[in-house]
Amino acid sequence: MRIALKNLVKNYGSLHAVSDISLEIPQNRIFGIIGKSGAGKSTLVRMMSLLEKPDAGSVWFDDRRVDQLEKNELIAQRRKIGMIFQNFNLFSSRTAGMNVAYPLEICGISKQEIDAKVKSLMEIVGLGDRIDAPISTLSGGQKQRVAIARALANEPEILFCDEATSALDPQTTRAILDLIKSLQKKMNLTVVMITHQMEVVRDSCNFVAVLDEGRVVEQGAVTEIFSNPRSSVTKDFLAHLMSVASTEDAEAEKLVRWSSKGGRYTLRFRGGMTDTPVLSRLGRDLPVEVNIRAGGVQHVEGEEIGTIVCDISGVEENRKAAVKYLQEQGIVVEEADNE
Amino acid sequence: MSEILRLVGTATWQTLIMVFFSTVFSLLLGLPLGILLCISSPEDQGGIKPMKVLNEVLGRIVNVLRSFPFLILMIVLFPLSRLLLGKSIGTAATIVPLSIAAAPFVARVIESALKEVDHGVIQAARTMGSTNAQIVFKVLIPEALPSLVSGVTLTIINLIGYSAMAGTIGGGGLGDLAIRYGFQRWRTDVLLAAVIVILIMVEIIQVIGNKISASLISKR
Numbered sequence A: 001m002r003i004a005l006k007n008l009v010k011n012y013g014s015l016h017a018v019s020d021i022s023l024e025i026p027q028n029r030i031f032g033i034i035g036k037s038g039a040g041k042s043t044l045v046r047m048m049s050l051l052e053k054p055d056a057g058s059v060w061f062d063d064r065r066v067d068q069l070e071k072n073e074l075i076a077q078r079r080k081i082g083m084i085f086q087n088f089n090l091f092s093s094r095t096a097g098m099n100v101a102y103p104l105e106i107c108g109i110s111k112q113e114i115d116a117k118v119k120s121l122m123e124i125v126g127l128g129d130r131i132d133a134p135i136s137t138l139s140g141g142q143k144q145r146v147a148i149a150r151a152l153a154n155e156p157e158i159l160f161c162d163e164a165t166s167a168l169d170p171q172t173t174r175a176i177l178d179l180i181k182s183l184q185k186k187m188n189l190t191v192v193m194i195t196h197q198m199e200v201v202r203d204s205c206n207f208v209a210v211l212d213e214g215r216v217v218e219q220g221a222v223t224e225i226f227s228n229p230r231s232s233v234t235k236d237f238l239a240h241l242m243s244v245a246s247t248e249d250a251e252a253e254k255l256v257r258w259s260s261k262g263g264r265y266t267l268r269f270r271g272g273m274t275d276t277p278v279l280s281r282l283g284r285d286l287p288v289e290v291n292i293r294a295g296g297v298q299h300v301e302g303e304e305i306g307t308i309v310c311d312i313s314g315v316e317e318n319r320k321a322a323v324k325y326l327q328e329q330g331i332v333v334e335e336a337d338n339e
Numbered sequence B: 001m002s003e004i005l006r007l008v009g010t011a012t013w014q015t016l017i018m019v020f021f022s023t024v025f026s027l028l029l030g031l032p033l034g035i036l037l038c039i040s041s042p043e044d045q046g047g048i049k050p051m052k053v054l055n056e057v058l059g060r061i062v063n064v065l066r067s068f069p070f071l072i073l074m075i076v077l078f079p080l081s082r083l084l085l086g087k088s089i090g091t092a093a094t095i096v097p098l099s100i101a102a103a104p105f106v107a108r109v110i111e112s113a114l115k116e117v118d119h120g121v122i123q124a125a126r127t128m129g130s131t132n133a134q135i136v137f138k139v140l141i142p143e144a145l146p147s148l149v150s151g152v153t154l155t156i157i158n159l160i161g162y163s164a165m166a167g168t169i170g171g172g173g174l175g176d177l178a179i180r181y182g183f184q185r186w187r188t189d190v191l192l193a194a195v196i197v198i199l200i201m202v203e204i205i206q207v208i209g210n211k212i213s214a215s216l217i218s219k220r
């Protein structure tokens, strides 16, 4: 199902949580929405998942306007949406299997049918042997798997994930993202992935919108945003991704930092051109020296995106020429404001 | 000795009857009231269907009833007992004021137990398309069950205390016995026996309540 947001506005008192957001979310894709804490992501997803009404603007699923539904229609529509959360929000009074049964129970489905469905869903998420487990006995990753099974019980066409991996360690995060990706394909889901982690966008999304202070500051295909970020917020996210990479997640990111200092210039280039000896030519043709501080290759949707963090020394005029030369080669160059 | 046993036995039975029925009736009154107080409260306090006026009116009534001294409430409610049961004296008649006195307490206990339920869980239930009734009966109450059991335990213990007081103005039971024999006739032995039975009752209820609550939690 396609989702369209048109000029959405949501204020809490004088606080503009969401200011005039319009987005087209294509069907059968994973669409990321990234933003810092307080950017308005949860508010936005609450409006998309029909939990809150916007102050202005409209929400559309395919060609149906859904933000002003009457009570019964609203409940019927919500039953066709799946949603998972950072804190899992499972019912502690129910076992894992009974959690998955809940959305089926409230639709009045027969006990037999529910049992069969619960069993197959728990198997799909890899917890076929934990159906009777109390929630407190499950690990974070297992809890999120139960939550995913519960969200998909009614065979929705849309899955909203609000910081679904933010409470999980990097390894579990990747496993959950892989599960979501495979389910997305299997069930033809439209997935909206809310996150504050660029690695989640890189590892799972096809498209991304960057949110800041209640507005969309940048959006596009993930490969495009990674290789050519425009807004400062996006650049910050990418820079953070690199610094994270050098520590806890180094192996998976394949990024290495061999100097903790320096790195005024960040160069990004897409896979196709990694053969060209750009940097050595730069050093040869211009009186500048390139000192590489960190670098590596990231895989984004099967495409390689190279990143090099370096210093370029020389007189200002030559440094400018060097940047210009790099840009001519199709490399995106970001320059830090201060040294 | 056999006289004490007989006296205390009858009084204990009367107390049990009073406490049992007033617990049942105060729950019947207080449970819906507590649920209503919870769901009608403002959204940021966990209300699933905020109703400002209703919430405030109910809240006021509950507060007034709770701050009423019990003895005075009993006297005020004598006419109601007479209307319902044809008499205002005796064990049965005492159940009416006891239930009404405990109902607002039960309402608050239920309300606060329900409000403890994690908002995120309620939000999840709502996104799945639960009706408000489904949220109350399939989510709020089951999730809050251990606290609800503790609340009911506390109510019963309070009612044991109230019933002792009610007894003194004609309800019978252990409180009445303690006053009539222990205070008015200086029968310390009867007084002591009555007090011990009350203490044992309270202790038994507390232990059972804690056990149930703990076993509910341990299964989670």
Ligand SMILES: Nc1ncnc2c1ncn2[C@@H]1O[C@H](COP(=O)(O)OP(=O)(O)O)[C@@H](O)[C@H]1O
Pocket (backbone or CB within 6 Å): A012, A015, A016, A017, A035, A036, A037, A038, A039, A040, A041, A042, A043, A044
């Ligand atoms: N129910 C609410 N009442 C008042 N303010 C809120 C409410 N929900 C969110 N906000 C405010 O709106 C802003 C955006 O919040 P949120 O959508 O939760 O951001 P994010 O999910 O991106 O961290 C924040 O400043 C937050 O404090």
Ligand SMILES: [Mg+2]
Pocket (backbone or CB within 6 Å): A041, A042, A043, A163
């Ligand atoms: Mg949030």
